[in-house]
Amino acid sequence: AMRGIALINAVVLVAEVGDFTRFSNPRQLMAYFGLVPGEQSSGETVWRGxxxxTGNTHARRALVEGAWAYRMRPRIGRHKVDRIEALPKVVRDIGWKAQVRLCTRYRRLSARGKNANVVNVAIAREMVGFIWSIACTVQSTPKAA
Known part of the structure; x- marks a missing residue:
């Protein structure tokens, strides 16, 4: 349902995380992957780097590579239409919302003059929130017997 998450990336994420519902919010999952900013604080001074x-390197690498797909404008390619049609509507909606938001964010950050790698990691971090949402939706849906 999401751009940048094909079979290999999906398998890596599921193998490395297991049960996504063990994280109560997406920020915890972002921290698990090591996609949160480092901080050095002293008194009133706060520095974020x-x-x-510190998180899971295999999953982080897969996410960062998958995030490069959001450089292009939002669309659903012909080869993905059939696969997406088989998914529940709520998952398709989350995937489309993610695609529109992340593509827009990629363009906005690039237009501000941010380094392409910095932009890509920011997109990967936000992508984790949408992945968590989809995974929790799918895992909480009762299976037909």
Whole structure:
């Protein structure tokens, strides 16, 4: 349902995370992947740096590579239409919302002059929120017997 998450990336994420519902919110999952900013604080001074990289490296690498797909404008390609039609409507809606938001965010950050790699990691971090939402929706849906 999401651009940048094909079979390999999906398998890596599921294998590395297991049960997505063990995270009560997407921020916890972002921290698990090491996609949160590092911070050094002293008194009133707060300095936030690059990502912490303390999380799961395999999953983080898959997410960052998948995030490059959001450079293009939002659309659903012909080869994906059949696969997406088989998904529940709520999952398709989350996937489309993610695609529109992340493509727009990619363009906006790039237009501000941010480095392409910094933009890509920011997109990967936000993509985790949508992945968490889809995974929790799918895992909470009762299966037909």
């Amino acid at each position: 690059g990502i912490t990289k």
